[in-house]
Structures are given as C-alpha cells and as structure tokens.
Amino acid sequence: MADTRTRTAVIAVRRNPLLSAGAVIALALVAAAVLAPLVAPYPQDAGTAMHAGAILLAPSWNHPFGTDMFGRDIFTRVLYGARVSLGITGLVLAISVAIGVPLGIVAGYFGGFIDNVIMRVTDVFLAFPALLLALAFATVLGASTRNAVLAIAIAWWPWYARLARGQAASVAGRGFIEACRALGVGRVRMLWRHVLPNSLTPLIVSVSLDAGGVILTAAALSFLGLGAQDPTPEWGLMVSQGQSFFTTQWWLVTFPGLAIMLTAMAFNLAGDGLREILDPRRVVTR
Amino acid sequence: MILEIRNLAINFGARCVVDIEALDLRTGEILGLAGESGSGKTMTALAIMGLTATSGARISSGSITVDDRELVHQRDTDLRRIRGSQIAMIFQAPVSSFNPLFKVGYIFIRSLRLHGASRSEARAHAREALEEVMLPYDMLERRPYELSGGQAQRLAIALAVALRSQVLLADEPTSALDVSVQGEILDLIRRLRDRDGMAVLFISHDLAVVAELCDQVAVMRAGRIVEFGASSQVLHSPTNDYTRQLVDSVPKLGTRAG
Amino acid sequence: MIQYVLRRIGLGLLVVTGVVLLTFVIARVVPGDPAVAWVGMHATPEQLSAAQHTLGLDRPVAAQLLDYVRGIATGNWGVSIHTHRPVLEDMAVRAPASLELAGAGLLLGLGLGIPLGLAAARWHGQAPDLLIRLAAVAGVSVPVFWLALILQLLFFQRLRLLPVGGQYDNILNYTSPLWQYTHMTIVDALIGGNWPVFWSSLRHLVLPAVVVAAYPAGVIARMVRASVLDTVGEDHILMVRALGFSERTVYGRFAMRSALNPVLTVAALVFAYSLAGLFLVEAIFDWPGLGSYAADSIASLDTPAILGVTLVIAIVYVTCNLIVDLLQAVIDPRIRVR
Numbered sequence: 001m002a003d004t005r006t007r008t009a010v011i012a013v014r015r016n017p018l019l020s021a022g023a024v025i026a027l028a029l030v031a032a033a034v035l036a037p038l039v040a041p042y043p044q045d046a047g048t049a050m051h052a053g054a055i056l057l058a059p060s061w062n063h064p065f066g067t068d069m070f071g072r073d074i075f076t077r078v079l080y081g082a083r084v085s086l087g088i089t090g091l092v093l094a095i096s097v098a099i100g101v102p103l104g105i106v107a108g109y110f111g112g113f114i115d116n117v118i119m120r121v122t123d124v125f126l127a128f129p130a131l132l133l134a135l136a137f138a139t140v141l142g143a144s145t146r147n148a149v150l151a152i153a154i155a156w157w158p159w160y161a162r163l164a165r166g167q168a169a170s171v172a173g174r175g176f177i178e179a180c181r182a183l184g185v186g187r188v189r190m191l192w193r194h195v196l197p198n199s200l201t202p203l204i205v206s207v208s209l210d211a212g213g214v215i216l217t218a219a220a221l222s223f224l225g226l227g228a229q230d231p232t233p234e235w236g237l238m239v240s241q242g243q244s245f246f247t248t249q250w251w252l253v254t255f256p257g258l259a260i261m262l263t264a265m266a267f268n269l270a271g272d273g274l275r276e277i278l279d280p281r282r283v284v285t286r
Numbered sequence: 287m288i289l290e291i292r293n294l295a296i297n298f299g300a301r302c303v304v305d306i307e308a309l310d311l312r313t314g315e316i317l318g319l320a321g322e323s324g325s326g327k328t329m330t331a332l333a334i335m336g337l338t339a340t341s342g343a344r345i346s347s348g349s350i351t352v353d354d355r356e357l358v359h360q361r362d363t364d365l366r367r368i369r370g371s372q373i374a375m376i377f378q379a380p381v382s383s384f385n386p387l388f389k390v391g392y393i394f395i396r397s398l399r400l401h402g403a404s405r406s407e408a409r410a411h412a413r414e415a416l417e418e419v420m421l422p423y424d425m426l427e428r429r430p431y432e433l434s435g436g437q438a439q440r441l442a443i444a445l446a447v448a449l450r451s452q453v454l455l456a457d458e459p460t461s462a463l464d465v466s467v468q469g470e471i472l473d474l475i476r477r478l479r480d481r482d483g484m485a486v487l488f489i490s491h492d493l494a495v496v497a498e499l500c501d502q503v504a505v506m507r508a509g510r511i512v513e514f515g516a517s518s519q520v521l522h523s524p525t526n527d528y529t530r531q532l533v534d535s536v537p538k539l540g541t542r543a544g
Numbered sequence: 545m546i547q548y549v550l551r552r553i554g555l556g557l558l559v560v561t562g563v564v565l566l567t568f569v570i571a572r573v574v575p576g577d578p579a580v581a582w583v584g585m586h587a588t589p590e591q592l593s594a595a596q597h598t599l600g601l602d603r604p605v606a607a608q609l610l611d612y613v614r615g616i617a618t619g620n621w622g623v624s625i626h627t628h629r630p631v632l633e634d635m636a637v638r639a640p641a642s643l644e645l646a647g648a649g650l651l652l653g654l655g656l657g658i659p660l661g662l663a664a665a666r667w668h669g670q671a672p673d674l675l676i677r678l679a680a681v682a683g684v685s686v687p688v689f690w691l692a693l694i695l696q697l698l699f700f701q702r703l704r705l706l707p708v709g710g711q712y713d714n715i716l717n718y719t720s721p722l723w724q725y726t727h728m729t730i731v732d733a734l735i736g737g738n739w740p741v742f743w744s745s746l747r748h749l750v751l752p753a754v755v756v757a758a759y760p761a762g763v764i765a766r767m768v769r770a771s772v773l774d775t776v777g778e779d780h781i782l783m784v785r786a787l788g789f790s791e792r793t794v795y796g797r798f799a800m801r802s803a804l805n806p807v808l809t810v811a812a813l814v815f816a817y818s819l820a821g822l823f824l825v826e827a828i829f830d831w832p833g834l835g836s837y838a839a840d841s842i843a844s845l846d847t848p849a850i851l852g853v854t855l856v857i858a859i860v861y862v863t864c865n866l867i868v869d870l871l872q873a874v875i876d877p878r879i880r881v882r
Binding site: 018120124131136212220224236239243253254260261268272 | 555558559560562563566567674677678681682684685686687688689690693694697701816817819820821823824842854857858861862
C-alpha cells in the first residue's frame with residue numbers, strides 16, 4: 001500500500017512542474033527560517049536596532065532589499081520574518097486541529113444532541129470570513145503576536161471540526177465499526193484507533209491548503225496593527241510600516257509583500273500536489 | 287473498395303497496440319471486426335476517424351485511404367470535413383453519447399449545418415432520415431435521457447444517414463441493448479447496406495451477432511488480425527487456434543442457421 | 545424539498561441570532577467607554593451620566609441585550625456614536641458603493657476566471673496551461689493589501705494612468721451633477737447618460753475591482769479547468785468530435801455547458817470569501833462603502849456601528865451559503881436527505 005503511494009507520489013511530482021516548484025520554494029522557506037541567523041548579513045537588525053546613517057537606502061550590493069526607516073537591513077528582516085510567519089502558521093494550525101478535530105470526531109461519531117450543539121456553534125463561527133473573525137478577537141485580546149495566534153486559531157478551528165465531523169460520521173456508518181462494537185471495543189479506543197486514522201486524509205490535505213490562508217490572515221492582521229508589533233520582523237507589519245514611505249521608497253513594501261505571496265503560493269502548490277497524490281479524483285472547494 | 291488500411295501501426299506511448307497489415311472494406315459490405323476487449327478494435331476505428339489522440343495514442347505509420355483519399359497525418363481541418371459526412375461513427379452507450387444538456391435535435395441540426403446544409407435543407411434531411419429509421423420527427427425535441435437505448439441508437443444511425451455517410455463505423459452498437467432491440471438495430475443496418483450501399487465496419491466481441499450480420503469477418507488479437515474470411519467460413523471452420531477458442535466458447539454458435 | 549428549504553432558512557436565522565449574541569458579548573468586552581466617545585473627552589460628569597442613560601448603558605446587561613434584539617427585529621439598529629445618526633441609515637447610504645465594488649469584482653472574477661480556465665483545459669499540459677495555473681495560484685495567494693498598494697504605485701504613481709482613490713472626481717459634482725437612481729454611481733451614470741461621471745467612476749473602479757477580483761478569478765479558473773477536463777473525457781464529447789466539430793466548438797459550446805454547473809454554485813461562496821478583502825481594499829483606495837465605514841467605526845470605537853456592520857456581514861454570508869446549499873440541493877437531490 002505504502003509502496004504504490006510512494007510511486008504515485010514520484011510520478012505526480014515528475015509530471016507536475018508547478019508542484020515541484022511549490023515544494024522547492026516551501027523547502028527553501030523552511031531552510032531560510034531555520035538558517036536565518038547564519039545566512040542573514042545583519043542579524044542584529046532583526047530586532048530593535050537603529051542605524052541613523054543608513055536610513056531608507058535603496059537596494060544595493062550591501063543591502064539587497066534596501067533599508068527601512070530605522071536603517072535596518074530589510075533582507076535580514078525578511079529572512080527572520082520567515083521564522084515568524086512559519087512559527088505563527090504552525091502554531092495556529094496545531095491549535096486549530098487540536099481543538100477542532102476532537103470536537104468534530106466526537107460530534108460525528110455520537111451524532112444526535114452533541115452533534116447538533118457542536119455544529120450550531122461552528123455555524124455561528126463560520127458565519128464570518130476568517131479574517132474578520134480573527135480581527136474581532138484580536139481587537140478584544142489586544143495586539144501582540146501571541147494574541148494574533150490565538151485570534152486566528154479561534155477563527156480557524158470550526159472548519160476542522162466540520163471536516164472531522166463529516167469524516168467521522170461517514171466512518172461511523174461503515175461496517176467494520178459495527179463489528180468492533182460487537183466485539184466490545186471501548187468507545188475511546190474506538191475513536192482513537194479506528195475513527196481517527198480513517199478520517200485523516202482530507203484533514204492532511206486541508207491543513208496543507210490552509211497554511212497559505214493562515215499566512216495571509218496573519219499578515220493582514222499585522223498590517224492592520226493587530227498582530228505582531230515592532231521590532232518583530234513580521235512581513236505584514238513591515239508592509240504597514242513602509243506604507244507611508246511607499247511612493248518614494250518602494251522597496252519597503254515590495255519585498256516583504258513578495259515574501260508573503262511566495263510563501264502562500266508555495267503552500268498552495270504543495271497542498272494541491274498533496275491532494276493529487278493522496279486523493280486523485282477529488283475536487284476540494286474552499 | 288471504399289476503405290483501405292495498409293500497414294497501420296498505432297502506439298500508446300512505447301507500446302504497439304495496433305499492427306494491421308491489410309484490411310479492406312467495400313461499398314455495400316458489412317465487415318465484422320471481432321475480438322476480445324483490448325484487442326485494438328476500437329483503436330482501429332478511432333484511427334480511421336483521426337481521433338486516436340483522444341485516447342492518448344498515435345498513428346506511428348501506415349496508410350488509411352477512404353475513397354482513394356489518404357487520411358493518415360492529414361491536417362485536422364481537413365479531417366473534420368470528413369468526420370460525420372463521409373465516415374460516421376456510432377458507439378456502445380447511445381444515450382450517453384448525446385450531450386445531456388442539449389435537446390437531441392440541436393446536435394442533429396447543427397451537425398447537418400456544420401457540413402454545409404442550410405437550415406431548411408437540414409430539417410428536410412433530418413425528416414427523411416428519421417423516417418428511414420422509423421422514429422417520429424418530434425423525437426428531436428427530446429433530451430437524451432428521455433430516450434431508450436434502442437431509440438438513441440436509431441437516432442445516431444439516422445444522423446449518419448442524414449449526413450449521407452458512405453462508411454459507418456459501428457463500435458459495439460448493440461452490446462448494451464436488450465436482445466429484442468438488438469435485432470431491430472441489426473435489421474436497420476442491413477437495410478442501410480441494401481438501400482444506400484453503406485459500407486459498415488461492425489465491431490463486436492459478440493461472435494453470434496457478428497455471424498448473423500456480417501459478410502466477412504476479421505478476428506483481432508493483441509492488435510493483429512489473426513484470421514480473415516467469409517463469416518460462415520471463419521466461424522464454422524476457423525484455421526487459427528485463437529479463433530477456434532473464441533468460437534468454441536460461444537455455445538449456441540453451432541446451432542445457428544447460416 | 546420545501547422541508548429542506550425551511551430547515552435551512554431556520555438554521556440560518558438561528559445562526560444570525562447566535563451572531564447577534566456573540567457580537568453583543570464582544571462589544572461589551574472591547575476596551576473603551578462608548579459614553580465617553582459620545583460626549584467627547586471634555587464632558588462634565590453630568591453630561592457623561594446623561595450620555596450613559598441615553599445609550600442605555602446604565603441598565604442591566606440582560607436588559608440591554610433584550611433591547612438590542614428587539615431593536616434589530618423592528619429596524620432600529622441603534623444610533624451611531626460617531627455620527628449620531630441611526631446606524632441603519634448610515635449603512636444604507638454606504639452600502640451601494642460596496643455593492644458596486646463587489647459586483648464589479650465578481651463580474652471581473654467570472655470574466656477572467658472562466659475563459660482562462662477553459663483555455664487551460666484546452667491546452668492542457670502545455671505552456672498556456674502552466675502559465676494560467678501559475679497565475680491562478682498567484683491570484684489566490686497574493687495579499688490583498690499588498691496588491692492594492694503595488695497597483696497604486698504602478699498605475700498612479702509611476703504611470704499616471706489611473707487615479708489613486710475615491711469613487712470619482714468630486715469636481716464633477718458641480719460640472720456634471722449626477723441623478724441618482726440606484727445610488728450606485730457607475731450604474732446611475734450609465735442610466736442617466738452622464739458620460740463624464742461614467743468615465744470618471746470607471747477609471748476609479750478599475751484598480752479596486754481588480755484587487756477584489758484576484759482571489760475569485762484564481763479559484764474560478766482552477767475550478768473551470770478541473771471541471772472541463774472531467775467533462776472532456778466523457779462519451780458525448782467523443783461523439784461531437786466524431787461529427788466533425790472543431791476543438792473550439794467542442795470546448796466552448798459542448799464541454800463548457802456541462803462544466804459550468806458545479807462552478808456557478810461555488811462562485812457565490814467564493815465571492816463571499818472575497819468580501820473580507822473588500823474591507824481592506826476600501827480602506828486603501830478610500831472607497832466610500834461599508835468596508836471603510838467599518839474601519840472608521842472600529843477606529844472610533846463606535847459600538848452600535850460596529851455591531852451593525854457585523855450583523856450585515858453575517859447576514860450576507862449566511863445568505864450566500866444558503867443560496868449555494870439550495871442550488872446544490874436542486875442539482876443533486878441526495879444532499880437533501882442529510
């Protein structure tokens with residue numbers, strides 16, 4: 001089973017240049033995030049730093065992306081920004097899955113009243129675009145990177161609950177679950193060892209496709225001032241900081257924004273490819 | 287001789303799926319192309335139409351001439367003129383062959399107009415053709431899913447008649463139909479041969495049907511023709527082992543007349 | 545069928561009620577005192593307590609909630625602390641501009657997405673396909689606020705082709721006054737034959753509409769491509785090819801009609817998702833719609849206004865989802881059973 005999957009994976013990658021590109025970029029991003037302290041030319045610029053003599057310099061050999069209003073090297077900050085973005089995304093997805101999936105599985109497996117209650121709650125949350133919901137919670141919680149993570153996770157978990165519930169509900173109806181029950185397998189054990197593993201595939205696909213969305217939401221929050229705060233080198237924040245200088249110092253906005261876009265693209269392409277490998281005939285709409 | 291195939295080789299990737307040295311079809315003749323699934327029968331028909339690309343295959347060499355006109359490696363614009371009007375094709379699942387979102391008449395009339403008829407001419411041809419296959423004219427107002435298999439197949443044949451096709455490629459036209467309806471379709475094909483001199487390439491895995499309908503039979507196996515001759519001869523006294531196996535596996539064959 | 549419709553509408557109402565409760569709770573938790581915002585920083589204590597009384601802030605929370613819910617149902621959505629006018633009235637004035645922008649974005653999204661998706665399917669596996677898919681992924685991945693800024697930089701700053709913001713040149717209010725029918729500037733200009741205003745609003749509409757359309761266009765292009773590719777393998781396509789129709793007709797007329805069904809149902813959903821972007825776009829392009837109204841309300845902590853906008857968004861969203869669900873149930877009867 002695993003062998004054919006690997007073979008399909010290799011064929012898919014070879015046949016699909018976009019997927020390969022996405023995977024490569026995603027890997028490069030992770031590398032940038034991990035290696036930032038080693039690769040960045042001016043690591044001290046990632047935090048509070050002030051170089052009065054080097055303010056707002058145009059891109060040059062010394063500063064490939066130019067410098068910002070405090071004289072900090074933008075290339076360095078973009079590299080470190082990869083850490084921030086990937087970190088936020090990872091945390092958000094981890095929290096959303098941790099909250100949403102168990103709730104969804106319980107709802108789908110047990111059905112009835114529990115199902116209804118949980119589903120109505122998710123309905124209310126899903127009545128809004130994720131960004132606006134995250135915005136609302138971020139306003140309430142106060143602006144910081146940590147709160148941004150929480151805010152986005154709160155906006156995101158209902159989607160996974162929905163997904164997990166659908167999967168669990170269909171698995172619960174299958175024959176072998178009845179057989180397990182007849183054999184006296186305990187409920188928790190059933191959920192953990194049988195229902196969960198069978199619900200995983202669409203979850204994995206969804207998580208990989210979502211990464212792009214989370215990054216965009218986090219950047220938007222920071223752009224609005226409700227997420228990461230200076231001196232954190234978050235890409236959305238950098239765009240917002242550069243906005244007032246934009247007409248003359250275009251590099252302040254261009255490069256961080258490009259980073260956001262490329263990251264989101266990489267995750268979207270990789271997610272698409274994953275979907276093709278794991279579930280070739282499905283059309284996932286989101 | 288209206289259709290001649292010489293040294294036709296069709297490849298699917300690196301694999302050779304059809305390798306025919308020679309195959310001829312005369313006007314007014316019904317030639318059976320028999321064999322199991324995967325023997326290359328359908329691919330041969332697609333090659334005649336120039337549609338092998340839809341299955342991902344390529345004609346790598348050979349010649350197919352219709353009415354002394356070479357078809358292999360022609361430009362698509364030229365081939366399109368022949369498709370439908372000179373060579374028509376009918377398929378195994380007649381109802382799903384028509385686009386479910388259109389009325390049947392739309393495809394009918396549009397095809398006629400595509401091949402040069404004016405609106406009134408198209409309607410006149412359609413009327414004649416439907417009479418010939420014994421369907422009411424208002425059948426054109428229906429959607430494909432409102433038709434039975436037999437009706438849909440007769441409609442497909444009517445289209446070939448209306449377009450004045452000289453060659454009919456029939457790919458398992460009766461395999462999905464009830465036996466009683468089968469007979470009607472076979473009668474219809476026979477009538478077309480007698481009345482209009484239509485040349486028919488009848489593809490089927492069902493030897494009993496082939497025996498009943500066809501004048502001559504070519505048996506295909508793994509892309510090659512392993513046996514060829516008059517149908518009574520090939521089916522009652524086959525010279526090839528494979529053919530003999532096929533014949534033996536059909537229980538009723540020996541008891542049928544003719 | 546009727547049962548299903550009623551059930552879904554009932555659920556929708558339930559959700560909206562839940563939203564009302566949620567927003568009320570959030571509004572209570574938001575820092576800042578609405579009474580202070582109402583009377584200003586330099587008010588006397590008497591004025592402050594008078595304001596608190598006017599706003600109903602001195603009543604128990606449960607009573608405030610009840611008042612609010614009752615008000616919603618009867619059309620009284622509260623009074624804006626900032627403008628001192630009824631919230632509903634304020635929103636009604638701003639809504640058409642948002643409708644105009646959202647509508648333009650949707651049209652553009654469909655107008656770009658469908659043909660591109662079709663082309664990608666037709667030249668499947670070749671250069672046009674790869675390029676279009678890349679563009680589609682880019683459209684889906686581009687940060688809305690960044691795209692807005694970049695386009696402004698390019699087309700206004702560098703090329704001087706298009707204006708930077710606003711809905712149309714305000715000078716035209718004097719030289720070429722507009723007769724309002726729908727309150728959507730570009731539509732009214734078209735109806736009234738007011739060409740100066742029409743061209744001006746068109747020029748102002750282009751950039752924001754492109755930004756709003758980026759995400760939907762990307763999603764629609766990918767969906768159309770997948771859908772057409774699915775369709776093209778079917779029997780009825782082989783038949784029309786065998787009848788001699790050109791590839792252009794095969795794709796454009798026969799394949800597309802079958803392929804569009806799933807796409808159109810999703811279009812409403814996709815459009816709803818892009819509404820979040822509307823908020824950012826209006827802020828950056830200074831577009832006088834609900835989005836900038838929301839931004840202003842948040843900045844000035846205008847609680848009733850914020851609640852009003854939130855409610856509108858929820859209603860629009862729920863309605864879009866409802867429409868999509870109903871459409872899908874019409875097309876595929878199996879869905880109704882769940």
